[in-house]
Amino acid sequence: MRGVPRDELVGELRKEVRQLRQAMETRPVIDQACGIMMASWRCDADTAWEILVDTSQRTNTKLHAVAALVVDSTHTRPMPSWLRSALLVSHGRVTGTAGSEDGGGPGDADGGDGRGSGGSG
Template identity: 45%
Template sequence: MREPLEQDAHSPGGAPSGRVGPGADATALQSELEGLRSALSSRPVIDIARGILIASTSCTSQQAWDILVAASQNSNIKLRAIAHQLVESFHGNPLPPATRRVLHAAISQTCAR
């Protein structure tokens, strides 16, 4: 007996419906798992970076998050990489000039609201 929401591998016209098969499901799940593991491992660095922004700019936690998001989107650098660079700068390593510029612009824009 068929499940009510099960889709055929092909649409009525014989064209593929988008569902490829069990192998594709396993690949998608593996990719999602890797993404979740990466997110979990980068979360502490992001939280520390947020804390640095809160302490250094007197912004709120949400504003610190918005600053990191804006800096990431405007520089095409992954948010976790910007957070890592910010944490490293707290330990004495200088921020790359491009990251410094994009963070400064994001701070100015976010805190001006």
């Protein structure tokens, strides 16, 4: 990279290394959340990814935080109702179907009627 001062180049490389490390740390939980979405909605990996990204963007919540809440809802605590609603809307937006609760989905241990998600948001 001609013309770029060495200190600037080193700073850019350090920033890139930090970003790569963060991606490596957060990727496993995102992949787990995608798997949960795939199993819950019988969708492919690309659709699950799009649902998570749409939910993250619409709720202004970091993607890894959304993913962690989805994963936690399988074994630690109920999914927050705001997230469950946002995921349903995102599922409808991504798949072109209504975001109705009859489709079940993540955090849906109660069969999809919306009364068993517990927690609030």
